[in-house]
Amino acid sequence: MKKTALALPVLALMSLLSNTVIASDEVNLYSARQEALILPLLVNFTKETGVMVNLITGSDDQLLRRLQVEGDASPADLFITVDAGRLHRAKEAGVLQPIESDVLTEKVPSNLKNVDNYWYSLSQRARVIFYAKDRVTPEELSTYEDLADPKWKGRLCIRSSGNIYNQSLVGSMLEAADEAHTQEWLNGLVKNFARPPVGGDTDQLKAVAAGECDITVANTYYFGRLVNSKKAESQAVAEKLGVFWPNQGKGDRGAHVNVSGIGVTASSENKENAIKLIEFLLSDKSQTWYAEINNEYPVVNGISPPSSLAQYGEFKSDQLNLTKLGENNRRAVEMMDIAGWK
Ligand code: FE
DSSP: OOOOTTHHHHHHHHHHHOOSOOTTSEEEEEESSOGGGTHHHHHHHHHHHOOEEEEEEOOHHHHHHHHHHHGGGOOOSEEEEESHHHHHHHHHTTOEEOOOOHHHHHHSOGGGBOTTSSOEEEEEEEEEEEEETTTOOGGGOOOSGGGGSGGGTTOEEOOOTTSHHHHHHHHHHHHHSOHHHHHHHHHHHHHTBSSSOOSOHHHHHHHHHHTSOSEEEEEHHHHHHHHHOSSHHHHHHHHHEEEEOOSOSTTOOOBEEEEEEEEEETTOSOHHHHHHHHHHHTSHHHHHHHHHHHTOEESSTTOOOOHHHHTTOOOOBOOOOTHHHHHTHHHHHHHHHHHTOO
């Protein structure tokens, strides 16, 4: 997949002589997002720029391991994954490199990128409260902090502490309060569990709809998928649930958000094309499409939210720099363990 040194001069000359697509003008992308959720954008990128994109998909952890094992010999130029905690892991593992781009500096809000430009967000998701509309009123809900109140005893479903989304949420709580208060909150939260953590976010949403518990905390796109689903049973789940945006009060920090993001690999030999592709993914057109198909919120200001979530209104999001979520991850996991969050 790599350009050979021998082939370069010939191809460079050809590109001067013709406007046709040069097959080896390429960029190699490792993506933890499924092919269907990214490929149409890559096809458009090739049409517009003539740069071919070679796409390899896999699970988040598998692709990161692959980048680490391949090291300098990795053909990858770009890595897409989800959750700032995972992007931080990739940076710490040494598989990413910082880049300079005025376009990206302008388009990506500073809290949604790595402080040293190792990664940039492509989309946002909020991790918020969902409640059973027939058993809970929005007036009873307020903040993440309040979920530890004994009034919720036996009423909260949430997935395991092994999941990075919850680790990142706790990482954000560690920025909002000191360790002692965060531990106290965690201890109270775990006491309110309706059942030992089991399943993913969608399973928690279904459990609330089925009456196993009254509230949960889940990422917005899982709810958006249920809303958009063609299956009557999924639509029925969504209809039973209310969305509550936490910590919206005056002076409060807002709802916890996380991202999908992208970084240029340390081994990249097509760095210029790699940056060009990131810039393309942050164009208005790409942002609109990517947010819609993933049921996520765009990163670039002024782009509409996905149709599945637009009806639930606007909300204030926590402006915490997401680099902090990665930095706080280890401590968050230790504290969840102390609280007995399985
Ligand atoms: Fe997810």
